[in-house]
Each structure stands twice: as C-alpha cells, then as structure tokens.
Amino acid sequence: MxxxxxxxxxxxWMWRSLLAxxxxxxxxxxxxSALCDMSGGGxxxxxxxxxxxxxxxxxxxxxxxxTLVAWxxxxxxxALTRTLGMQYLDAATRDLLTELQELVRRACSADPxxxxxxxxxxxxxxxxxxxxxxxxxxxAHIRSHPRGGTLPxxxxxxxxxxxxxxxxxxxxxxxxxxxxxxxPAAYAALPMLLTHECVCHVPARQDRAKNxxxxxxxxxxxxxxxxxxxxxxxxxxxxxxxxxxxARELRHLLTSRSDTPEGRAxxxxxxxxxxxxxxxxxxxxxxPDEGRVxxxxxxxxxxxxxxxxxxxxxxxxxxxxxxxxDLQVALxxxxxxxxxxxxxxxxxxxxx
Amino acid sequence: MALxxxxxxxxxxxxxxxxxxxxxxxxxxxxxxxxxxxxxAARAAGLEPAELSDVNAEVREGAxxxxxxxxxxxxxxxxxxxxxxxxxxWEEVIWPRVRRRLGVKALGARSAALExxxx
Numbered sequence: 001m002x003x004x005x006x007x008x009x010x011x012x013w014m015w016r017s018l019l020a021x022x023x024x025x026x027x028x029x030x031x032x033s034a035l036c037d038m039s040g041g042g043x044x045x046x047x048x049x050x051x052x053x054x055x056x057x058x059x060x061x062x063x064x065x066x067t068l069v070a071w072x073x074x075x076x077x078x079a080l081t082r083t084l085g086m087q088y089l090d091a092a093t094r095d096l097l098t099e100l101q102e103l104v105r106r107a108c109s110a111d112p113x114x115x116x117x118x119x120x121x122x123x124x125x126x127x128x129x130x131x132x133x134x135x136x137x138x139x140a141h142i143r144s145h146p147r148g149g150t151l152p153x154x155x156x157x158x159x160x161x162x163x164x165x166x167x168x169x170x171x172x173x174x175x176x177x178x179x180x181x182x183x184p185a186a187y188a189a190l191p192m193l194l195t196h197e198c199v200c201h202v203p204a205r206q207d208r209a210k211n212x213x214x215x216x217x218x219x220x221x222x223x224x225x226x227x228x229x230x231x232x233x234x235x236x237x238x239x240x241x242x243x244x245x246x247a248r249e250l251r252h253l254l255t256s257r258s259d260t261p262e263g264r265a266x267x268x269x270x271x272x273x274x275x276x277x278x279x280x281x282x283x284x285x286x287x288p289d290e291g292r293v294x295x296x297x298x299x300x301x302x303x304x305x306x307x308x309x310x311x312x313x314x315x316x317x318x319x320x321x322x323x324x325x326d327l328q329v330a331l332x333x334x335x336x337x338x339x340x341x342x343x344x345x346x347x348x349x350x351x352x
Numbered sequence: 353m354a355l356x357x358x359x360x361x362x363x364x365x366x367x368x369x370x371x372x373x374x375x376x377x378x379x380x381x382x383x384x385x386x387x388x389x390x391x392x393a394a395r396a397a398g399l400e401p402a403e404l405s406d407v408n409a410e411v412r413e414g415a416x417x418x419x420x421x422x423x424x425x426x427x428x429x430x431x432x433x434x435x436x437x438x439x440x441x442w443e444e445v446i447w448p449r450v451r452r453r454l455g456v457k458a459l460g461a462r463s464a465a466l467e468x469x470x471x
Contacts, residue, residue: 009452140456143366176456 002064006111009140017059018179020072024051025187027107028100032242035184043083043093048183050079065109073107113139113175117194119235124198131304134170135202142176155185156250160193162201164209171202185246192228192247199224205306212261215312218269223299225251226292272319279323284335294335301341315348355430358438361414362425363460369425371454373411379449380409390445397444399437407431425459
C-alpha cells in the first residue's frame with residue numbers, strides 16, 4: 001500500500017503525475033536544453049506528448065513512488081523505441097532521442113523537488129550563517145499559468161512563495177505548479193525560483209511582506225540570479241547548463257513585465273544593482289566580478305538587518321545614476337570595512 | 353441550540369463557488385464517518401466529529417460582475433458549537449482539502465470586510 005504523498009497539498013494522483021515527469025526530467029537533465037530546443041515540433045514534441053500521456057496514465061495507479069517511476073520509464077522507453085524505429089528521423093533528433101532513452105533508464109524515484117531544494121537551502125544557509133532560518137519545501141498546485149501565459153511564450157507554469165511572517169518552526173517555501181503544463185523548461189527553472197526564495201525571503205528580517213518592494217523583489221532578486229550562477233555547478237554539474245539558461249530566459253520574461261507594480265519593482269531593483277556595480281567598478285576600482293560580489297555581499301547584509309522594508313526600499317531608490325554624494329561616502333566607508341551595513345542603511349536614511 | 357453562522361469572505365480565486373461547494377460537501381460527508389481521514393483530522397484539530405453532525409456549509413458568489421476575478425466568494429459555516437469551532441473546522445479540516453483538490457489559489461485573499469457571526 002503506497003504511503004501518502006510527501007507534499008500534503010497535492011492529491012495522491014496529482015503527486016504521481018508530477019513525480020513521473022519530474023523523475024524523467026531529472027534523469028535526462030543533461031539534455032534538457034536540447035529537449036526544450038527541439039520540442040517545437042516533430043518527433044521530439046511527440047516524445048514529450050508520449051511522456052505526458054504515460055504520466056497521466058500512471059497517476060491513476062495506486063502504487064508507490066518507486067513502482068510508479070519504474071513503470072513510466074518502461075512505457076516511455078518503449079515509446080522512444082517505437083519512434084526511433086521510424087526512418088524519417090533526422091540525425092539530430094535520432095541522437096537526442098537515443099541519449100534520452102539511455103538516460104531515462106537511470107531514473108530514480110527520490111523526490112527531485114526536495115533534492116533541488118535541499119542543495120539550494122544548504123548553500124543559502126552557509127551564505128547567511130546564523131541569520132538563516134530553517135526552511136521546508138511544500139509543493140502545491142495551481143489551476144492556471146501563474147502569469148496567465150501560454151506555453152510557447154512562457155514555458156514556465158511555475159512560481160514560488162514564502163508566506164510572511166515565518167512560523168515558529170521556520171519559513172515555508174511553497175512551490176506552485178500548474179501541473180497540466182509542467183514540462184522540461186519548467187523543471188529547469190525550478191532552481192532559480194527556489195534560489196530567489198532562499199536568498200531573498202527565507203532569511204529576511206523585515207516588518208512585512210511587500211510584493212512591490214524594489215529591495216526584496218528587485219535588488220535581492222538580482223543577487224539571487226548572481227548566486228544561482230555561482231552555485232549551479234556545485235548543485236549539479238550535469239544540470240547546470242540547463243539551469244543557467246532557463247534562469248536567464250525566466251529573468252527575461254519577468255523583467256519584461258513593467259505593467260504591474262511587482263514588475264516595476266523588479267526592474268527598479270535590478271537597475272539599482274547594476275548602477276551600484278558600475279559605481280564599485282569606477283569608484284573602488286574593482287573588476288566586474290569583484291563588483292558583483294560586493295553588490296551581493298551588501299544585499300545579503302542588508303537583508304539581515306531588522307529594519308522596516310521601506311527603509312531598504314528607500315536605500316535602493318537612492319541608487320540612481322549619479323549616486324548622491326553623501327551615499328557615495330557611506331558606500332566607500334562600507335566597502336573599505338569602516339562601517340557595517342546597518343550604519344550604511346541609517347546614513348542613507350538620515351541624509352534624506 | 354441555535355446554529356451560529358460564521359462567514360468569511362474571499363477575493364475570487366481559480367475556483368467557482370459551485371466547484372468549492374462540491375469539495376466542501378464531500379469533506380463534510382467524510383466527516384460524518386468516524387473512521388475517515390477527515391474525522392481523524394478533525395480530532396487532531398481538537399474537534400469532536402460527533403458534535404459536528406449538524407454542521408452546514410454554504411459557498412456562494414458574493415457579487416456579480418463583468419470581471420469575475422473582481423468578485424468575492426463567501427464561505428458560510430453554520431454549526432451549533434459556535435464560531436470558533438467553525439473557524440477551526442474551516443482552517444484545519446475543510447480548507448486544506450479544498451486547496452489540495454482545487455489548488456492553492458482556489459480562493460483569493462481573505463477580505464476582513466463584512467465578516468461577522470450571526471445566530
């Protein structure tokens with residue numbers, strides 16, 4: 001008798017349907033980018049449709065996770081064999097499907113969502129040290145695309161949230177998936193979504209949640225992309241190329257939405273981070289890599305300061321070009337280690 | 353003992369009142385079975401299923417409008433044991449099952465306005 005799903009916000013059949021696909025995507029993660037590139041039509045699109053069909057079929061079987069994954073792999077393997085028997089396939093398609101077939105045979109039933117989250121939360125915990133809050137992952141479902149998008153234009157029908165305030169036992173990160181459209185691109189974007197939650201929100205010290213905060217959703221979001229880029233190889237070498245690529249594509253999608261307060265906050269925060277980076281390069285003679293590290297360090301330090309979010313937003317709002325002279329003095333002092341980040345935050349506010 | 357009606361109002365989410373009502377009815381039907389997982393969840397939340405035999409829940413649209421996403425959903429729970437029991441029943445027993453079935457955005461944000469208990 002199978003046990004209950006590991007995520008209590010999912011019906012057992014829904015969990016099985018998600019796990020079946022996620023286990024396959026995890027097993028084939030080294031070829032996910034190619035799978036996405038070639039999924040626009042032809043035999044590769046057909047292979048993905050086969051996988052979706054078998055995932056739905058197996059979700060109706062009341063079996064344990066291991067049996068489930070073994071069964072869907074067997075079915076998809078057989079479907080790939082049938083496809084590979086067709087003579088019209090071009091060489092690139094044949095090569096990809098052959099590789100996928102070999103890779104999927106190594107699929108395992110361990111919860112891939114928790115595996116990704118465990119790696120990211122471990123690195124974020126090391127980054128924040130004693131300021132880190134313990135965090136748990138909960139996978140839940142939504143019944144429509146989170147941004148109202150359609151698959152070819154926005155193949156990421158996933159989002160994540162961290163309810164505020166955190167509970168007594170720590171923060172809860174909720175990964176929300178529109179199961180009907182969960183495909184390889186969405187799987188490859190999961191590390192970015194979870195890195196955003198772990199870098200921006202899990203350890204945050206603030207007074208409230210604010211989705212249009214230029215600091216929490218913009219400045220820190222820029223830093224989350226920086227850290228994902230740093231961490232991707234450590235998390236999973238084989239998955240890293242697809243993770244980095246889909247993080248970039250998701251970022252492009254999210255920063256092209258300036259029609260909402262949340263979208264504008266993201267843009268303002270990203271621009272502030274870029275302005276600060278350029279200032280570090282110019283005023284402190286740092287090379288771009290060193291500059292990015294300093295922006296990230298400052299953001300992480302500010303995120304740990306128990307101050308109202310509007311003060312941090314105000315700091316970000318002052319990072320326009322040119323940066324005001326008083327703030328430049330304070331930034332130089334912080335960069336040289338003469339003042340801590342909370343003093344920088346205070347001086348930015350006092351100067352106002 | 354008179355039933356106490358406790359109402360909570362939400363912004364509309366992904367689900368219609370009819371869809372929500374269907375799941376709520378299903379949960380309450382399971383609550384009547386003392387051996388069910390729902391009855392166990394109620395006991396774990398400090399509720400005694402036998403004392404909830406008279407519970408009645410109604411989900412309805414709070415208004416009509418050209419933009420369904422802007423309308424509200426009203427969840428009313430009537431139970432003799434009082435509004436606190438109704439709150440616990442909703443929060444700990446009914447809502448977790450609704451969100452599992454219909455998704456975490458089945459209901460939108462809760463609206464504090466127009467919520468009160470009445471006998």
